[in-house]
Amino acid sequence: MAEADIPECITEHERILQEIESTDTACVGPTLRSIYDDQPNAHKRFMEKLDTRIRNHDREIEKMCNFHHQGFVDAITELLKVRADAEKLMGQVTDTNRRLQEAGKEVTAQTEEVIRCRIQQRNMATTVEKLQLCIPVLEMYSKLKEQLTSKRYYAALKTMEQLEKVYIPRVSQYRFCQIMAENLPKLREEIKDVSMSDLKDFLESIRKHSDKVGETAIRQAQQHRTFISTVAKQAGLDHYTKPVFSLNGRAHSHMPNGLLMDEGAGDEEDADDEILTAQDLVDFSPVYRCLHIYTVLHETVEGYRRYFNQIVGFFVVEDHVLHATQGLVTRAFTDELWNMALSKIIAVLRTHSSYCDDPDLVLELKNLIVIFADTLQGYGFPVSRLFDLLFEVRDQYNETLLKKWALVFREIFETDNYSPIPVETEEEYKVVVSRFPFHDAEIEKQSFPKKLPMSQSVPQIYSQVKEFIYASLKFSESLHRSSTEIDDMLRKSTNLLLTRTLSSCLQNLIKKPHIGLTELVQIIINTTHLEQACRYLEEFITNITNVSPETVHTTRLYGLSTFKDARHAAEGEIYTKLNQKIDEFIQLADYEWCMAESDGRASGYLMDLINFLRSTFQVFTHLPGKVAQTACMSACKHLSTSLMQMLLDSELKQISMGAIQQFNLDVMQCELFASSEPVPGFQGDTLQLAFIDLRQLLDLFMVWDWSTYLADYGQPNSKYLRVNPATALALLEKMKDTSKKNNIFSQFRKNDRDKQKLVETVVKQLRSLVNGMSS
Numbered sequence: 001m002a003e004a005d006i007p008e009c010i011t012e013h014e015r016i017l018q019e020i021e022s023t024d025t026a027c028v029g030p031t032l033r034s035i036y037d038d039q040p041n042a043h044k045r046f047m048e049k050l051d052t053r054i055r056n057h058d059r060e061i062e063k064m065c066n067f068h069h070q071g072f073v074d075a076i077t078e079l080l081k082v083r084a085d086a087e088k089l090m091g092q093v094t095d096t097n098r099r100l101q102e103a104g105k106e107v108t109a110q111t112e113e114v115i116r117c118r119i120q121q122r123n124m125a126t127t128v129e130k131l132q133l134c135i136p137v138l139e140m141y142s143k144l145k146e147q148l149t150s151k152r153y154y155a156a157l158k159t160m161e162q163l164e165k166v167y168i169p170r171v172s173q174y175r176f177c178q179i180m181a182e183n184l185p186k187l188r189e190e191i192k193d194v195s196m197s198d199l200k201d202f203l204e205s206i207r208k209h210s211d212k213v214g215e216t217a218i219r220q221a222q223q224h225r226t227f228i229s230t231v232a233k234q235a236g237l238d239h240y241t242k243p244v245f246s247l248n249g250r251a252h253s254h255m256p257n258g259l260l261m262d263e264g265a266g267d268e269e270d271a272d273d274e275i276l277t278a279q280d281l282v283d284f285s286p287v288y289r290c291l292h293i294y295t296v297l298h299e300t301v302e303g304y305r306r307y308f309n310q311i312v313g314f315f316v317v318e319d320h321v322l323h324a325t326q327g328l329v330t331r332a333f334t335d336e337l338w339n340m341a342l343s344k345i346i347a348v349l350r351t352h353s354s355y356c357d358d359p360d361l362v363l364e365l366k367n368l369i370v371i372f373a374d375t376l377q378g379y380g381f382p383v384s385r386l387f388d389l390l391f392e393v394r395d396q397y398n399e400t401l402l403k404k405w406a407l408v409f410r411e412i413f414e415t416d417n418y419s420p421i422p423v424e425t426e427e428e429y430k431v432v433v434s435r436f437p438f439h440d441a442e443i444e445k446q447s448f449p450k451k452l453p454m455s456q457s458v459p460q461i462y463s464q465v466k467e468f469i470y471a472s473l474k475f476s477e478s479l480h481r482s483s484t485e486i487d488d489m490l491r492k493s494t495n496l497l498l499t500r501t502l503s504s505c506l507q508n509l510i511k512k513p514h515i516g517l518t519e520l521v522q523i524i525i526n527t528t529h530l531e532q533a534c535r536y537l538e539e540f541i542t543n544i545t546n547v548s549p550e551t552v553h554t555t556r557l558y559g560l561s562t563f564k565d566a567r568h569a570a571e572g573e574i575y576t577k578l579n580q581k582i583d584e585f586i587q588l589a590d591y592e593w594c595m596a597e598s599d600g601r602a603s604g605y606l607m608d609l610i611n612f613l614r615s616t617f618q619v620f621t622h623l624p625g626k627v628a629q630t631a632c633m634s635a636c637k638h639l640s641t642s643l644m645q646m647l648l649d650s651e652l653k654q655i656s657m658g659a660i661q662q663f664n665l666d667v668m669q670c671e672l673f674a675s676s677e678p679v680p681g682f683q684g685d686t687l688q689l690a691f692i693d694l695r696q697l698l699d700l701f702m703v704w705d706w707s708t709y710l711a712d713y714g715q716p717n718s719k720y721l722r723v724n725p726a727t728a729l730a731l732l733e734k735m736k737d738t739s740k741k742n743n744i745f746s747q748f749r750k751n752d753r754d755k756q757k758l759v760e761t762v763v764k765q766l767r768s769l770v771n772g773m774s775s
Helices: 002-022 029-038 042-149 153-171 175-235 285-296 301-324 331-355 359-378 384-415 426-435 441-445 457-476 483-511 517-532 534-545 559-586 604-620 627-647 657-675 687-703 706-712 725-736 745-751 753-774
Strands: 243-245 251-254 260-262 421-423 450-452
Touching: 002 042, 042 153, 042 175, 153 175, 301 331, 301 359, 331 359, 331 384, 359 384, 359 457, 384 457, 384 483, 421 426, 426 457, 457 483, 457 517, 457 534, 483 517, 483 534, 483 559, 517 534, 517 559, 517 604, 559 604, 559 627, 604 627, 604 657, 627 657, 627 687, 657 687, 687 725, 706 753, 725 753
Parallel strands: none
Antiparallel strands: 243 251, 251 260, 421 450
C-alpha cells in the first residue's frame, strides 16, 4: 500500500508545485497546509521534490545566462563607448548652447531695438499723417488772422466758410479745432460790428464833407450853365438843357438832337484842370465793404423780425395819423406808400429766401411773414401779394426739404446691413410693426426668435417719409388755404420726394460697386414692402387733411412706379452681376485641349461655379414673383453660351477627342444642376433646354453619328435639330487638323483610312450645307 501511494504522492506534489509557481505568493498558504494534512512525512518528500525543481530551474537559468553572456558583454562594451560619446556630445551641446545664448543676446538686443524703431516709425508716420491733416487747417486759420488784421473782412468770411465746411470737419476730434469752431461765430460778429462801425464813421464823415460836396456840385453846375449859354449863343439857341451829373465828376448834357455831350469834350482848354469829385472828398470803401459783408452773412430770424417790426411800426403810425387827423395824411397817399413798400418788401424777401438752404430758417421766415401780413391786414392794408409770395417760398422750402431728406436717405442706405430684421421678443416685434405697417400671417404664427423679410432701412425710410410729410405740412399751416388745397400740396411734395429724391437715391445705391447679389436681393424685397406701404401713406395724408381720397381732384401718390422702377433696375443689376460672376469662373478654366483621354471627373472650376450658383439661388428663393426663375434661366443660358464660345474660340486650333469627352463631363454636370431644380417653379425640363445646343453638338461628336445628322438635317424631328452646320464644321475642322501633334486622325490614317475618307466626305457635305444657308 505504501508503495502504491508513492506515485500518487509524487503526482500530487507536481500539482502543488505547478500551483505554487502559477499562484500569487499571498495565496500559497492553503496549498502548503495541504502538504501536511495528507500523509505523514509527506512534507519531506515534497521538500525533496522542491529541491529537485529548484536545481532544474537553476540549470535553466545558468544555460540562459551562458547563452546571453556574450551579448551582454558586447552591449556593456558598446554602452561604455556610447557613454564616452554621449559625454563628448553633451559637452558640445553645452558649448553650442552657451555660444548660441551669447549670440542670441546681441540678436535679442538688436530685435528689441528694431521693434522700438518700427514703433517710432509707425508713430512718426501717424504723426506726419495727422499733421498733414492739421497743417492746412492751421494755415487757413493763420490766413484768416492775417485777413482780419489787414481788414480784408470779405475775404476773411470766405476763409471762415472754407474752414467750417472743408477743413475743420477733417480733424474735428482735436481740441484746437473745437476751439477754432467755437471762435468762428464770435469772429463773424466782430466783423459785423467792425463793418457797421466803419459805416457809422462813414456817415459821420459824410456830414463833415457834405457842404464841400455840395459846393463842388453847384460850381460844376454853374460852369456847365455858362458853357451851355455860350454854345447856345453860337448856335442860335436860347433854351436851357438840363445837365445830368454823376459823382465821378463828369457832367453830361442832352442836346436838342438827342445826342449826349460830354462837358470835358467841349472845353479842351480846361481839360487839364483837376476837378474835385465826391470820391476825392469822401472814402466810400466802408459802404462797399459793409455791403459785401452783409451779403455774405446770412440773415437770421432776428434780423427778419426787426425788419418786419420796423415796417409794421411805421405803417401803424401812418394809420393812426390818418385816422386821428384830417388833411395831414390821405388814404390815397398811405395806399400808394404801402404799395411801393410792399413791392420792395416782396423783392427783398424773394431774393433772400432764394439763397437760404436751411428749411428751419425758411419755415421761421414764413411764420414771420404770416404774422406780418395778418397784422397789417388788421389795419386795412391789402396783403394778398404777400400770401402769393408765400407760395413761391413754399416751393423753395420744399426744395430745401428734398435736399435735406436726400442726405437722410443716403445715410440710411449706407448704414443698412441688408439682411432680414431679427426680432427676439414680442416687444421688439411690436416696436418694428409700430414703425412700419407689416402684416404676415405666416410670420406671426412663428415662435420667437424670428426674422422679418425686410431689412432695417425699410421702417426707417417709411418713418422718414412721414416726417417729411409733417415737415411739409408745417409750411401749409396758417396760409388760409382749404383742406383740399393743403391735401393737394402735401401729395405733390410727397410725390416729389418719392419719384425724385428717393428714386435717385435707390438708383445710385443699386449702381454702387460694393453692392453684391445678396444686397440686391434684399433691395428688391425692401422695395416690394415699401411699394405695399404706399397705400398706408395715402391714408396717413388723408387722416391729416380729412380729405377723402375719392375726391375728384385728389392727387394720387406715384410711389408705386418709383419702387417698381427701382426693383426692375435691381433685377437687371442682378442678372448683370450674376453673368459677370459666371465669367470670372469661366476665366479660371484650363482645359488641356490635346489630352488623350478625359480625367473621368468634371473640372474643378465648373464644380466651384455650380456650388456658387446653388448657394446663390437658395438666397433667390426669397425674391417675389418670377425674378428667381428669370435669374436662374438667364444664368444657365449665359453659362451655355460661354461654354459654346469657349469650344468655338478662333484662337483654339486643335481639339482632341479626349478634350471633347472632358468637356462633355462638364456639360453633364451643368445638366444635372439644371435638373436638380435649383429654383422652384420650372415645368419639366425647361431649365435643361438652356444646354440643349451643347448637348446635341457633343452627342454628335461623341457618337460620331454623321450619317443620321446629314440624313435628318432640316427635318423638324431631327435628333440633332439644334446643331448648326457651321458650328459642326468649325468644331470638326479643329479635330481634323493634322498639322499638330496627337491628332486624333493620325490613328485613323494608320488603322483605318476609310474613316479619314468619311471625315473628308462629312466636311464637304457640311460646307455645302453652310454655303446653301448663306446663299
